[in-house]
Amino acid sequence: MKKASKRRWNNPLTIAILVLSAVFIVLSTGLFKPKPTVSDGVVGQVIDIDLRGPDEIESHTVFSDYRVNLVITHDDGTSVTVPAYFAADGNAAETGAISGTVWRAHFVPPKAGRWSYRVDFKTGGDIAMNDGIGQSVRKFDGARGAFSVEALGADVTDKRLFDTQTRYLQNARGVPFLKTGAGSPENILAYVDFDGTYDVGGTHFPALGEAQLHRFDPHIKDAKTGDPIWRGGKGAAILGIANYYKDVGVNAQYLVTMNIEGDGQDVFPYVDHTDPYVFDVSKLAQWQRVLGHFNDQDVLIDMLLTETENESWFEAFDGVNVSKDFAPSRKLYYREMVARFSHLPMLVWNLGEENGVVGNSGQDPYRQPTTAAQRLAFASYIKALDPQDHAIQSHNWPDGEDDTYGPKLGADDFSGISLQAHHSYFEKVMTWTQKAQAAGRGWMVSVDEPLGWEYGARPDDIETDKRREIEGVLWPTLLAGGAGVDWYFGWQNNAPTSDLSNEDQRSRDALWKTSANVRGFFDDNFDMNSLRASMNSDGTQTQTTLTDKAGHAVVISMGRTKPTLPEGEGHIPWVYTIDSLTLSHQGEVTVIDPMAPNLRLHAD
Numbered sequence: 139m140k141k142a143s144k145r146r147w148n149n150p151l152t153i154a155i156l157v158l159s160a161v162f163i164v165l166s167t168g169l170f171k172p173k174p175t176v177s178d179g180v181v182g183q184v185i186d187i188d189l190r191g192p193d194e195i196e197s198h199t200v201f202s203d204y205r206v207n208l209v210i211t212h213d214d215g216t217s218v219t220v221p222a223y224f225a226a227d228g229n230a231a232e233t234g235a236i237s238g239t240v241w242r243a244h245f246v247p248p249k250a251g252r253w254s255y256r257v258d259f260k261t262g263g264d265i266a267m268n269d270g271i272g273q274s275v276r277k278f279d280g281a282r283g284a285f286s287v288e289a290l291g292a293d294v295t296d297k298r299l300f301d302t303q304t305r306y307l308q309n310a311r312g313v314p315f316l317k318t319g320a321g322s323p324e325n326i327l328a329y330v331d332f333d334g335t336y337d338v339g340g341t342h343f344p345a346l347g348e349a350q351l352h353r354f355d356p357h358i359k360d361a362k363t364g365d366p367i368w369r370g371g372k373g374a375a376i377l378g379i380a381n382y383y384k385d386v387g388v389n390a391q392y393l394v395t396m397n398i399e400g401d402g403q404d405v406f407p408y409v410d411h412t413d414p415y416v417f418d419v420s421k422l423a424q425w426q427r428v429l430g431h432f433n434d435q436d437v438l439i440d441m442l443l444t445e446t447e448n449e450s451w452f453e454a455f456d457g458v459n460v461s462k463d464f465a466p467s468r469k470l471y472y473r474e475m476v477a478r479f480s481h482l483p484m485l486v487w488n489l490g491e492e493n494g495v496v497g498n499s500g501q502d503p504y505r506q507p508t509t510a511a512q513r514l515a516f517a518s519y520i521k522a523l524d525p526q527d528h529a530i531q532s533h534n535w536p537d538g539e540d541d542t543y544g545p546k547l548g549a550d551d552f553s554g555i556s557l558q559a560h561h562s563y564f565e566k567v568m569t570w571t572q573k574a575q576a577a578g579r580g581w582m583v584s585v586d587e588p589l590g591w592e593y594g595a596r597p598d599d600i601e602t603d604k605r606r607e608i609e610g611v612l613w614p615t616l617l618a619g620g621a622g623v624d625w626y627f628g629w630q631n632n633a634p635t636s637d638l639s640n641e642d643q644r645s646r647d648a649l650w651k652t653s654a655n656v657r658g659f660f661d662d663n664f665d666m667n668s669l670r671a672s673m674n675s676d677g678t679q680t681q682t683t684l685t686d687k688a689g690h691a692v693v694i695s696m697g698r699t700k701p702t703l704p705e706g707e708g709h710i711p712w713v714y715t716i717d718s719l720t721l722s723h724q725g726e727v728t729v730i731d732p733m734a735p736n737l738r739l740h741a742d
């Protein structure tokens with residue numbers, strides 16, 4: 139028997155079969171493929187995973203004809219698909235590289251334990267924008283490995299904000315997030331230190347000099363050792379803004395990532411503003427550093443993906459049906475933005491500023507309004523790509539809420555309203571939060587462009603009394619169940635402190651501090667999830683019921699003077715004043731100063 143067995147193993151056909159079987163096993167399990175670079179991690183903290191791929195250069199085909207995902211699976215069967223992106227040499231923020239072999243993915247583990255990964259590396263015509271099977275990039279496709287994730291330690295802060303289908307984003311402990319943020323400059327990314335950044339020809343502002351780009355020199359003094367600068371000091375000023383925000387309590391920044399054909403025409407993720415298929419790797423890597431630092435300073439990023447002036451730019455560029463289709467270039471844009479930024483723990487996707495405006499488009503094909511059906515499709519596409527399931531909002535034209543938001547009520551993939559309004563803040567916030575709850579999918583409603591297009595929130599040296607903002611907008615928004623406010627600076631053509639031209643965020647220092655104090659009154663005292671709002675027929679009397687941290691009932695009553703309605707177009711803001719603001723708690727009634735609500739309830 140031993141001799142017969144030996145003869146079988148010496149059979150050339152048997153040996154060939156065994157060798158081929160071994161090769162098949164090796165190839166199918168990814169044992170000899172280039173291993174991604176990955177380290178063990180911690181729950182809620184980003185893990186950067188670098189994959190080796192073909193040696194490529196920034197080009198149409200590298201972005202459209204490769205689709206790279208990591209399929210990451212926990213031992214309990216939980217699976218997360220994370221899109222990867224071309225990262226050139228892996229250090230492009232410093233080197234400015236346009237070519238390389240690195241693809242990168244960012245994974246934020248939701249739970250502790252052992253995670254295994256499989257690389258899905260496919261190629262094919264426009265495969266990044268479709269669900270086609272594609273062809274395997276055999277040298278890299280199927281690579282496998284594993285890593286471990288530890289529970290979050292007491293010394294590490296979990297900054298993730300979750301869309302809980304309620305009125306508020308909430309952190310991992312279920313605490314609602316209220317924002318008092320900066321709505322300007324919306325073109326904050328039109329910053330001179332970013333690679334490949336230039337002005338295409340938007341509105342000219344003398345304050346921005348010849349290049350028409352932000353320098354933010356007043357914030358160089360806010361830079362700190364350890365800030366994620368690049369190339370020996372670049373980025374210090376814009377990073378200093380985030381540090382300043384931390385000091386004065388600003389906790390959100392509203393910004394646009396693509397304003398081609400828009401107001402500024404100076405922010406876009408591409409190498410060239412005329413080609414939406416070639417992304418600027420080093421510029422985007424620098425954006426990542428800056429936006430990550432804003433999150434590190436507890437500043438939420440409200441990321442607007444388009445403006446009204448370029449609402450249908452992608453569809454017009456690709457020659458598809460405007461106001462009906464979903465352009466391939468738009469799909470690619472969304473994929474790249476999700477791949478590069480969805481790991482940010484404090485992020486809200488906003489489909490666009492003033493989207494869906496009918497009758498304000500003229501003949502410009504780029505400006506034609508998207509439909510509600512399109513915007514729902516856009517939201518669903520982003521939601522399917524985003525491994526972190528961030529909230530998705532859209533912004534409206536003033537008084538156009540019914541047409542813009544009505545068709546979205548109850549849609550699982552749409553998270554709420556980024557409200558532009560110039561009056562009736564309490565009424566609008568209360569109405570839409572209640573409509574959303576009745577439709578079965580709670581919405582967060584934030585006020586993101588209040589007080590009129592022309593002036594907005596005025597600088598401190600022009601308006602020292604901030605009652606117009608605080609009494610007229612912030613209190614009504616929060617008392618009605620709103621998620622907060624981003625303060626817009628107004629258009630003010632050629633003014634040095636306007637939406638697109640402001641260089642020093644200290645121009646509204648008093649507004650930031652007063653807003654943060656009002657926000658702290660709500661954060662420190664109340665369970666915001668318990669809030670219920672109501673008002674009388676003309677809005678002069680409102681009532682908000684909620685509970686304190688110990689579960690005791692609280693009633694906040696606000697009396698207002700009904701404003702005299704201004705003449706002219708609907709963009710002129712109505713001016714509200716608070717006549718009375720009282721808090722009833724455990725049998726006591728306390729008068730609250732809306733400009734300095736320093737009362738802190740003691741839970742007992």
